[in-house]
Amino acid sequence: xxxxxxxxxxxxxxxxxxxxxxxxxxxxxxxxxxxxxxxxxxxxxxxxxxxxxxxxxxxxxxxxxxxxxxxxxxxxxxxxxxxxxxxxxxxxxxxxxxxxxxxxxxxxxxxxxxxxxxxxxxxxxxxxxxxxxxxxxxxxxxxxxxxxxxxxxxxxxxxxxxxxxxxxxxxxxxxxxxxxxxxxxxxxxxxxxxxxxxxxxxxxxxxxxxxxxxxxxxxxxxxxxxxxxxxxxxxxxxxxxxxxxxxxxxxxxxxxxxxxxxxxxxxxxxxxxxxxxxxxxxxxxxxxxxxxxxxxxxxxxxxxxxxxxxxxxxxxxxxxxxxxxxxxxxxxxxxxxxxxxxxxxxxxxxxxxxxxxxxxxxxxxxx
Numbered sequence: 168x169x170x171x172x173x174x175x176x177x178x179x180x181x182x183x184x185x186x187x188x189x190x191x192x193x194x195x196x197x198x199x200x201x202x203x204x205x206x207x208x209x210x211x212x213x214x215x216x217x218x219x220x221x222x223x224x225x226x227x228x229x230x231x232x233x234x235x236x237x238x239x240x241x242x243x244x245x246x247x248x249x250x251x252x253x254x255x256x257x258x259x260x261x262x263x264x265x266x267x268x269x270x271x272x273x274x275x276x277x278x279x280x281x282x283x284x285x286x287x288x289x290x291x292x293x294x295x296x297x298x299x300x301x302x303x304x305x306x307x308x309x310x311x312x313x314x315x316x317x318x319x320x321x322x323x324x325x326x327x328x329x330x331x332x333x334x335x336x337x338x339x340x341x342x343x344x345x346x347x348x349x350x351x352x353x354x355x356x357x358x359x360x361x362x363x364x365x366x367x368x369x370x371x372x373x374x375x376x377x378x379x380x381x382x383x384x385x386x387x388x389x390x391x392x393x394x395x396x397x398x399x400x401x402x403x404x405x406x407x408x409x410x411x412x413x414x415x416x417x418x419x420x421x422x423x424x425x426x427x428x429x430x431x432x433x434x435x436x437x438x439x440x441x442x443x444x445x446x447x448x449x450x451x452x453x454x455x456x457x458x459x460x461x462x463x464x465x466x467x468x469x470x471x472x473x474x475x476x477x478x479x480x481x482x483x484x485x486x487x488x489x490x491x492x493x494x495x496x497x498x499x500x501x502x503x504x505x506x507x508x509x510x511x512x513x514x515x516x517x518x519x520x521x522x523x524x525x526x527x528x529x530x531x532x533x534x
Contacts, residue, residue, distance in 0.1 A: 168205070168216040170197040172224045190236065194221070195243045202247040210248060217244055321354055321368070325375045329394075333379075333386055340389040340396075347372065347397025348404070355405045362434035366445060369398055373449040377457050388460055395446065395464040402442060403475050406435065410482040432486055438479040439472040 176193030184192055201217050208216070221240050225231050285307065292303035328346045336342035354368050376394035380387035434441060443465050450461035 168201065168220045170201055170217065170220045170224055172197045172221075173228060175200075176228075190230070191239055194236070194240050198240065198243050199247045202244070206251075213248065214244060321350075321371055322375050325350060325372050326379065329376060329379050329390060332393075333383065333390070339386060340393040343390060343393030344397040344400065347376075347394050348400040351398050351401030352404050355401065356408070362441070365434065366441070369402075369442070369445050370449060372398060373446065373461075374452075377449060377453050377461070380460065381454060381457050384456070387457065391457070391460045392464050395461070399442065399472070399475060402438065403478055406438065406475070406478050406482050410478065410485050413482065413485040432483055435479040435483050435486075439476045442472070442475070 172193050174193075175196040176189050179189035179192040179196070180186070182189075198217060198221070201220075202213070205213055205216070218241075221237075221244075222231065225233070225236070225240075230236055288307055289304070292300055292307075295303055325347070328350060329343060332339055332342040332346055351368065351372060354372075355365060373394060376390055380390040383390065446461055446465040450458040450465075453461070
């Protein structure tokens with residue numbers, strides 16, 4: 168490859184640039200032209216060929232020992248190769264912003280569509296006799312409960328359920344535990360399984376319970392204990408359901424219900440710790456009164472966490488049996504990347520250390 172730096176330098180001088188600036192301008196233009204012309208090459212091959220041509224032509228120009236000039240050339244090369252990728256990243260960031268706005272619109276449309284669907288189903292049963300209409304509405308309400316997240320009314324549903332339990336139940340804690348178990352299990356099963364979504368749902372439920380506990384201090388302990396236990400029950404039943412789905416329909420599950428298997432398996436491997444972290448996070452954002460009860464509830468779960476951990480471990484084993492190729496592929500890629508980055512970090516760290524020593528020696532010599 169020929170960069171023809173001298174020609175570009177002469178043009179820069181003709182434009183009125185002084186020697187040093189003309190030299191830098193010529194190098195930059197030569198490298199950018201080469202990158203543009205040979206951009207289809209692999210980065211390593213492109214860099215090697217340009218660097219070799221650069222070395223050769225600088226030596227011919229009597230500049231082969233100019234370290235500052237070479238560093239400028241290297242930075243120019245890196246910038247020229249990376250610039251299109253940086254522009255593409257900028258374009259994608261703009262696209263992501265647009266997609267987020269569109270996502271918000273689509274979510275609103277989905278909620279509106281769901282409400283209309285349920286309204287239509289309810290209207291279709293309006294002329295039924297009392298017994299048939301009661302069965303109709305019971306089935307509809309159970310269906311609606313499975314779509315509370317999609318309807319955007321998870322917070323409101325949790326609050327209404329907790330208030331109803333406070334006002335009507337004889338055993339408040341047990342009633343709250345059962346209703347929270349139902350709502351949480353339905354919400355978790357509504358969409359794609361992902362650690363982020365699970366965290367968001369559990370945080371929303373615990374936050375709403377904390378707000379009600381703060382407003383109802385005489386029943387705060389019952390509200391929070393019932394909620395914490397109910398969520399844990401729902402996690403156990405959801406993971407158990409996932410295990411069964413893995414056993415009988417792993418491919419269908421992988422394609423339609425799980426967002427990221429690697430992330431989900433990682434979450435399952437520490438499901439009990441994750442739930443404790445979520446409780447601690449919600450607790451940290453509350454008053455000392457609520458925080459103390461939440462922290463106590465997390466510390467006394469004991470066997471409940473053990474059961475969650477056990478069923479999570481069984482589910483991971485089922486996932487490994489049915490989808491082992493995913494785990495192997497992820498492990499290989501992860502190990503390769505880690506090894507590559509570690510080697511690169513060591514090389515640059517050693518280089519920085521040597522540079523520091525050289526600078527220190529130079530300083531001593533001056534002194």
